[in-house]
Amino acid sequence: MWSNDFNQKTIGSKAAYGSEPTFNLDQVLACPACDLLIENKPVQPGEKLICPRCDEILLAPKSNSVNHSLALALTGLILFPYAVFMPIMTLDTMGIENSGTIFDGIISTWHTGYWLVAVILAMTSVAFPLIKLFLIFWISLNLKRKRIPGYLPQMMRIYVHSDEWGMLEVMMIGILVTIIKMHHTAHIHYDTGFFCFTALMLTALGSSLALDKTEFWRQIEHGRIQG
Amino acid sequence: MNSLASALTARKAGLALCHDCRKLTPLNPKEPGTPACPLCGASLHFRKPGSLNRTWALVITALILSFPANILPIMVVNFIGKSDSSTIMEGIIYFFQDGSYGIGLVILTASILVPCFKIISMILILLSIHYHWQTWMRHKALLFRIVEFIGRWSMLDIFVIALLQVLVNFTNISSIYADAAAPYFAGVVLSTMFAAITFDPRLLWDA
Numbered sequence: 001m002w003s004n005d006f007n008q009k010t011i012g013s014k015a016a017y018g019s020e021p022t023f024n025l026d027q028v029l030a031c032p033a034c035d036l037l038i039e040n041k042p043v044q045p046g047e048k049l050i051c052p053r054c055d056e057i058l059l060a061p062k063s064n065s066v067n068h069s070l071a072l073a074l075t076g077l078i079l080f081p082y083a084v085f086m087p088i089m090t091l092d093t094m095g096i097e098n099s100g101t102i103f104d105g106i107i108s109t110w111h112t113g114y115w116l117v118a119v120i121l122a123m124t125s126v127a128f129p130l131i132k133l134f135l136i137f138w139i140s141l142n143l144k145r146k147r148i149p150g151y152l153p154q155m156m157r158i159y160v161h162s163d164e165w166g167m168l169e170v171m172m173i174g175i176l177v178t179i180i181k182m183h184h185t186a187h188i189h190y191d192t193g194f195f196c197f198t199a200l201m202l203t204a205l206g207s208s209l210a211l212d213k214t215e216f217w218r219q220i221e222h223g224r225i226q227g
Numbered sequence: 228m229n230s231l232a233s234a235l236t237a238r239k240a241g242l243a244l245c246h247d248c249r250k251l252t253p254l255n256p257k258e259p260g261t262p263a264c265p266l267c268g269a270s271l272h273f274r275k276p277g278s279l280n281r282t283w284a285l286v287i288t289a290l291i292l293s294f295p296a297n298i299l300p301i302m303v304v305n306f307i308g309k310s311d312s313s314t315i316m317e318g319i320i321y322f323f324q325d326g327s328y329g330i331g332l333v334i335l336t337a338s339i340l341v342p343c344f345k346i347i348s349m350i351l352i353l354l355s356i357h358y359h360w361q362t363w364m365r366h367k368a369l370l371f372r373i374v375e376f377i378g379r380w381s382m383l384d385i386f387v388i389a390l391l392q393v394l395v396n397f398t399n400i401s402s403i404y405a406d407a408a409a410p411y412f413a414g415v416v417l418s419t420m421f422a423a424i425t426f427d428p429r430l431l432w433d434a
Contacts (some may be wrong), residue, residue: 007270008422030237030244033368035429037235037242051232054368054432061357084373091394100393108392109405121389124382153267156248159257164420167386169377174386180330180386186395193428221266222316 018128023108031056066140066219073137074158076200078167080133083200088175091186101193102126102171128166129204135159136207139216156216163208168201187221236432243271275427277358281361285422288347292414295343299408306401314408315339315384337383338412345381345419348374352431359434371428378420385413 006078029040031047033056043150044061050056062068090099103126110118135155142152175197179188237244244255245264252264254271261270300312313321315338322331347368354360355367389405 016258025253026241028251030242030249030251031248032244032246033372033428034432035236035238035244036432037237037240037373045328053365054428055365056368056372089394090389096400097398098394098396100390100396104390104393108396109389111406112392114409116407117385117389117405117413120382120413121385124379125386157267157269160247164375165383166380170379171380171386173380174383174390175331177330177383177387178390179393180327182394214249217250217266220248221250224266 005006010094022046029058030052031058032051035114038141047060056107059214062210062212062217065215066143066211068210069136070140070144072203072210073133073140074093076203076207077137078131079196079200080130082196086196087191088193090189090193091182092189093186099191104195124165124167125171128162129168129200132159132162132166133207135162136211137219140211143216143219143223146223152220156220160213165206166208168197168204172201173199234432235360236429238273243273244273245269245271261398262394270377274429274433275425278425278427278430279353279423282349282422283353283426285418286346286353287424289342289346290419292411292418292427296411296415297339297407300406301384301412303404303406304401305403307399309335312406313408334384334387337381341377341381342415342419345378346375349422349426352426354402355372356430356434359432364431367431368369371423371431374419375423378416378423381416381419382413385416386408 002041003180012131027040030036031051031054034051034054036051036053038058039048043059043061044102045061046059048057049059051058083100085103087099087101090097106118106126107124135158139152139155139159142149156221175194182188237251241255242251244251245267247269248267250264252262252271254262256273261272263269264271283384293328297315299314300316300317301315303310305314307309317325319331319335319339322328322334325331352367352371360430388403388405388409391404392405395401408424
């Protein structure tokens with residue numbers, strides 16, 4: 001996995017600031033968490049390349065990444081409006097029923113006057129998940145068709161940065177906590193939105209997990225050189 | 228095991244790793260200006276610019292905001308004309324008294340333990356760089372990875388309150404609203420997340 005002599009060898013070679021490196025750039029990899037230079041070895045899907053110094057996962061290739069993320073992102077995009085705009089559940093206390101959607105949650109927070117909280121809710125549970133799904137869909141569609149438009153690297157950058165701001169999984173746990181909290185005091189009916197949201201959360205999570213960033217960047221770079 | 232000094236890093240080899248696409252590009256530190264990554268166009272640096280100052284600023288912001296977030300009430304419950312507001316901790320104690328230990332533990336972890344853990348860990352990592360502590364290196368690297376991973380999960384309480392606000396809204400009988408601590412709590416979560424983003428873990432190993 002990691003050869004000590006590689007590091008020794010390259011130290012021995014002249015590697016000074018500004019001078020051209022003496023090794024082939026395609027054969028080295030730098031750890032993003034500790035900056036160690038590591039020999040880039042081919043890794044099979046299911047295997048991982050781990051930094052010998054700080055244990056950061058450097059490569060974890062996924063099989064058939066483009067197809068899987070394309071399919072999951074498309075499914076997510078179809079489910080999206082239903083998950084956000086259909087009622088999640090109905091609470092029934094003493095014959096009075098009340099139901100709500102994810103979108104209502106944002107609107108009602110806005111009306112309480114805590115606009116910062118409402119904006120954060122809107123970004124993390126609606127805007128970023130939607131942006132992420134759309135970007136995964138569009139980038140993998142282009143890669144599948146072997147077309148690399150000039151804006152694709154920019155789109156991929158936006159995806160890399162928006163990755164942790166989509167919080168559907170956290171919202172899902174929030175829904176479960178709400179259910180557990182309320183099931184003593186009210187009858188809970190699960191509505192369409194609940195099932196659509198669960199499915200959306202799973203497909204969005206799946207599409208992010210299926211997306212192999214290294215492979216996507218490699219294909220973008222490769223396609224740009226050829227095109 | 229390589230000693231810190233002998234390990235060849237990308238910077239020593241004159242290579243800058245792109246933050247966004249992880250492409251390695253030769254970079255001359257003596258040349259002025261910030262060059263762009265040839266693949267994705269992101270600006271190239273050996274290390275994130277101003278990383279320590281920005282991270283310190285955000286961690287201190289989070290620390291300051293966590294006081295109003297925990298002292299002020301986060302939620303108001305109206306039940307038949309009687310209104311009752313509770314802080315984060317009071318809400319958790321209520322769960323434990325009610326016998327809902329599981330859910331109490333989940334909220335305790337997400338709202339109190341995780342933010343505390345994030346702030347303490349980041350201060351420890353920053354101090355370790357400041358004073359060149361070169362022990363427990365792998366553990367500090369792991370600590371930062373944990374901070375990065377758990378960042379988003381503290382948003383849980385905000386989501387729960389937003390959902391309750393919509394679902395428990397039986398006009399005259401009972402209703403639930405977010406209260407004054409909510410924006411401060413959201414601020415704590417945001418600033419700790421940004422602190423993890425602005426921090427460059429490679430600085431740990433530069434020392």
